Amino acid sequence: MHISEGLLSPPILVTGAVLCLCGTAYGLKKMDAAEVPTTGILTAAFFVASLIHVPIGPASIHLLLIGLIGLLLGWSCFPAMLVALFLQALFFQYGGLTVLGVNTVNMALPALLVYFLFSPLIRHKHYRVNTLGGFLAGSLAILGSGVLTSLSLALSGEPFVRAAQFILLAHLPLMFIEGFITAVVISFIKKVRPEILHRSSATELGLE
């Protein structure tokens, strides 16, 4: 979920911007010139994915696929998220300029974490382990993002704490859906085009 402009306190905004700058700078440094077009086109794909509304009961939610972005892009998820969020702010005014850093960190940091935690499961030769890894990555990334989003809100002032708790709760149903969909996507890619998954793990973990 994007935090709107005008809510967060200056220290939170600055912290977010600084973390975002560091993550992006490192991500860009690790990104090979040859990887840029692939990262860019995958970023566009994730932007499109975020426009898909999936029904849940009477309502619908849109997908974020944070975990999947992490698994596919590794450290590149920082620049990719920054670009995607900037484009969303530009076209739809979702999120914004001063909260760009915070929103990027809230999504890219969990993505990076699940990349480090679950990449080994994704690379495992057993199909069931891959699917489990996909589910865990997808759902825990959403949980992480929910925690960070509500934390940035709660730390901005006492009155925001209740709203922050509500936002965290709202992430829970999304957790299961994202986990499920990420697991499906991972097992599909693993069968159809495994090199997409091995690309990032091989070059960025320094294996092979």
Place this chain on the structure above:
Amino acid sequence: MTVIKETFSEGSSLLHRTDPRLKLVSAFLLACVTAVLTTIPGALSSLIGALCLLFLSGLLLLQVLKRLLLVNAFIGMMWLFLPFTTPGNPLFSQFGLILTREGIELALLVTLKSNAILLFMITLISTTPTVTLGQALDALHVPEKLNFLLLISYRYLEVIFQEYNRLAIAARVRGFVPGTSPRTYRTYGYLLAMVLVNSFDRAQRVYQAMLLRGFQGRFYALHEFHISFTDWVIAVFMITLAILIFLADKLLPVFYTA
């Protein structure tokens, strides 16, 4: 069907013609000043400034209002919480909920600030076509790789959206009706996975085609920006506006409380 309608970038108003580098820097400055405001008079003057820019941009008021309404959902949610969770003078209490004056003021402050920043973004950034924005970012020394990433993502948004649509239509033709079921989520999963696989393949082809044409890791912009006299006037105006907003936030509350 298109994903991105850059409605706000079309026009020939004063702000549409202003140097995009200047607009980017001004938007950033004004957004930052507004984000740190702490008083309602300050936030109100920022909103008034933003409305002046809206007037200068010549954008259709109705269109902008519609957009603002849409993105105020998050702020709307805050109105459900803030008036009751802020300690202060109780105005009204029922069912164990206490509505405070401070709470309403905080919600109002947040709403004013948020909308002022949104208007700065619409009038100063969204009035530039994305490709020009990329060139402006390049001129402002944003890292080449990041800028390239931005431009290539933008370039392929539409292509990938069409691809997704093609698959979604194919699913519909085969009788897929989305609902709350594992089957729906699995179908979306396969759909997305296919979009990703296609995107990945496309990326390989695009990169090979780029290499073939002598790609060396950057986009060259043939366009050069020139700052005109009007741009200087606008620059002075923006800086004055930022200072006025800042001063209003510090000075006006004295009269307000007295």
